[in-house]
Amino acid sequence: MEIFNEQVVHTKQQASEFNWDDSMLVGHEAIDETHREFVTLAATLINCSDISAVQSLIDIELHILLHFDNEKAMMERTEFPAMDCHIDEHNKVIQAVQQVRELYSNGKVKLNDVKRLAKALIDWFPGHVIYMDSALSTWFSKKSYNGAPVVFRRSITNHLSEK
């Protein structure tokens, strides 16, 4: 994740939004719950102020350490084939968050850099969930229950087209 190659995020005039969306469901209750939490923390981070930035960075760092550790444990337990690639992506994210948290805490980067990190996380997350975490969820279900996970997504379009 090239955090510092991102463009400047202008967040002064308007609050940025990042909301949970059922397209991110992977059908594993614990993973989905953790992902909802990530969305909340990333949305808080992109809307943080100079007063709340350090705490928001600490909150998301603690979250991803546990989040990624739990997924790693699932991968190891079930001998997930694409484990290295998945863990590598997690590690890049941890590195980026820790780097910005340290630099911001030491006054070496500004609030806008924290927001660039938040924007990069928000841009990265849905793709990671759809490609990597959902593959893990499917694999985990097959290994544990011999079947693919069942995902119920709320969709107004589907609901209307059924009528």
Ligand SMILES: [Fe+2]
């Ligand atoms: Fe995840």
Ligand SMILES: [Fe+2]
């Ligand atoms: Fe993941």
